[in-house]
């Protein structure tokens with residue numbers, strides 16, 4: 001499929017593009033606020049399968065757009081590309097977690113997930129997922145973990161699950177409606193806390209299904 005990665009110049013976007021390029025099944029468009037930065041990143045990590053453009057141009061004509069800008073910028077970026085995106089499915093990977101000294105990483109206190117708030121500002125159907133896959137794990141090799149994806153729109157979720165399945169050694173699992181993003185986004189804080197506590201590279205493996 002043709003995939004745009006908005007904020008594809010960042011840690012997660014670069015790791016995602018690199019893994020997809022290694023798999024070799026998708027055409028990748030790196031998005032950025034700065035087209036030149038996007039093109040540089042595409043040349044560095046895209047293995048000859050990626051191009052670069054502004055976020056707005058990146059979403060035109062793709063099958064799936066991945067919203068991989070830093071979490072604080074997710075809503076504004078989604079609003080900004082909404083017209084160009086139209087009804088192209090959008091996969092939100094963002095988690096609005098925050099660090100508190102002496103306490104650790106905390107989940108977003110908002111009642112609605114960021115993905116649900118993104119859905120409120122775009123016409124495109126929004127899926128959410130990949131929150132538990134650290135950029136550093138994606139960069140290494142095929143991560144030995146499952147990928148969790150949720151969403152209310154069947155087509156958007158199917159595309160997101162297909163993409164997620166190419167990234168991990170484990171399974172790509174349907175975690176239910178978009179409201180499940182409240183838990184999936186919170187999981188990022190759990191993973192970071194585990195990594196800090198055990199100096200590890202945590203990922204998620206679900207038992208008892210599939």
Ligand SMILES: NC(=O)c1ccc[n+]([C@@H]2O[C@H](COP(=O)([O-])OP(=O)(O)OC[C@H]3O[C@@H](n4cnc5c(N)ncnc54)[C@H](OP(=O)(O)O)[C@@H]3O)[C@@H](O)[C@H]2O)c1
Nearest residue numbers: 007009010011012032033068069070071073094095134135
């Ligand atoms: N890092 C991980 O391991 C990981 C794992 C799972 C999910 N995620 C999620 O993936 C997303 C990206 O994480 P990251 O670690 O890659 O973040 P990051 O490196 O801090 O930022 C990603 C990109 O966001 C763009 N950006 C920054 N400020 C912006 C603004 N004010 N407006 C628009 N775009 C802005 C930048 O792209 P340009 O400057 O080129 O526009 C930047 O390269 C986050 O939402 C995070 O929750 C991260």
